[in-house]
Amino acid sequence: MTSTPAAAGPFKITVQPSGRAFEANAHETILAAGIRQGVGLPYGCKDGACGSCKCRMLEGRVEHGPHQSKALSAEEAAAGLILTCCGVPQSDVVLESRQVTDESGYPIKRMPARVSSLARLSHDVMLVRLQLPANDAMRFHAGQYIEFILRDGARRSYSMANAPHTAAGQPGAVPPVGPGVELHIRHMPGGKFTDHVFGAMKEKEILRIEGPYGSFFLREDSDKPIVLLASGTGFAPIKAVIEHMQFKSITRPAVLYWGGRRPADLYMDDWLRAKQAEMPNLAYVPVVSNALPEDGWTGRTGFVHRAVLEDLPDLSGHQVYACGAPIVVDSARADYTREAGLPPEEFYADAFTTEADKAQP
Incomplete structure (x- = not known):
């Protein structure tokens, strides 16, 4: 008798109590599938290092890729907790994540960004303002972040330090002034990207960014302090x-x-x-x-x-x-x-x- 191979997907992922649902393809992590389909699961590093994406699995099976024990311990895994950033479903899955709401998914866009200004905030923190395309606005929640896509494909993540209403551009101006975002970048000596920011970066430099990412934003349906x-x-x-x-x-x-x-x-x-x-x-x-x-x-x-x-x-x-x-x-x-x-x-x-x-x- 031969055993039946495991199903290859796609698998349905349901998030309670919001009822949001999406599909994960074969070998795709739950988080990647959720991001692709606009469902705002919580996450931080996306590399199994921080544990921000940890949530409870109510039904189903997942296999975890490499991750750090501080992000998910063996005891937590035995208790039914999973990391969506490196958890690949092996069946339909039902998760509990109260951070998922109907409003949390803005479309993720990739676009060029121009460095409009650089200013030192301290000896090791640089304020970098980026001007975004005037004809392709990026909607985001206050508290979310963008990723720089470097020439070798590496990515670096930085939170936007300004609220969406301050990012509006002036599309009617001549020439049009695109929307802008503010970043606070700390110098990590030897860091491929931050050495560039604190060394060779100049105004008008063009970079590639993608976003918005992240589930960190104010929940406005509460009146708690x-x-x-x-x-x-x-x-x-x-x-x-x-x-x-x-x-x-x-x-x-x-x-x-x-x-x-x-x-x-x-x-x-x-x-x-x-x-x-x-x-x-x-x-x-x-x-x-x-x-x-x-x-x-x-x-x-x-x-x-x-x-x-x-x-x-x-x-x-x-x-x-x-x-x-x-x-x-x-x-x-x-x-x-x-x-x-x-x-x-x-x-x-x-x-x-x-x-x-x-x-x-």
């Missing part, structure tokens, strides 16, 4: 969310905790203090972990995610939006749900996973 948590350039998508809240007159209480090693790492502190004066619902708590005597720092110190717990030991009625280094995001997710009663589905995150992070075993 908001905790915004950022480390380093994780502030970029948070800035976009703050601009969006002000533009939409969203008055839910919101508090931003922004952490850096030294005060200079809080590179838009003045902007935030001005915004705080304009938005009575917004509070701002800067936190520095490694201040030196010459910094003259008299504010909060320590780990930024722990500062939240010092002020808000009960997060059971909050939403948390966290961006930055994976260690900060992962620690916040674990501590807030375990110690402060935050419902896991109310933790929204975008971990800034570098190429070095992805290369770890």
Whole structure:
């Protein structure tokens, strides 16, 4: 007797409780299939390194490609959790992902982008403004990101630091002024792309981008108070969310905790203090972990995610939006749900996973 080979697909993927459904082709990951069909599953690195795409499988079978145990442990896998970024369905699958909503999928576009300006925000952070084509607008949620497609096909991901309403161009102008996006790019010495940004990049340079990507954006169907948590350039998508809240007159209480090693790492502190004066619902708590005597720092110190717990030991009625280094995001997710009663589905995150992070075993 010969065994029947496994079906090759396509397989139907259903996401509860939204009821969104799509098909995954043979050997296609669930995440790739969802993105292709405009279903906004949560994700971060797309490489099995960060765990942002982790969700519960209610029915079906998947096979995982290579991934890090910190993203999905053996115990989590045994409990029915999967990574959609490297999980390939072997049957029809039903998932639970409360972050998937009917509004979350804007079409992903590939387009040229022109560098319109470069400005240093700190010794190692560059503000890069890109002008996009005037005749092919990219719609996005505040907090999403784009990917640069480099000449060798490699990709680099950066969050857009401005809200959609600020990105509008002037199509009637002569010549037409295309829409623009703002990026905050940290220099990683030896990094193929960031060495170029901080070295040879010039205004008017043409780059290729693709987007929008990511499931990090404000859920506007809730009235819960908001905790915004950022480390380093994780502030970029948070800035976009703050601009969006002000533009939409969203008055839910919101508090931003922004952490850096030294005060200079809080590179838009003045902007935030001005915004705080304009938005009575917004509070701002800067936190520095490694201040030196010459910094003259008299504010909060320590780990930024722990500062939240010092002020808000009960997060059971909050939403948390966290961006930055994976260690900060992962620690916040674990501590807030375990110690402060935050419902896991109310933790929204975008971990800034570098190429070095992805290369770890």
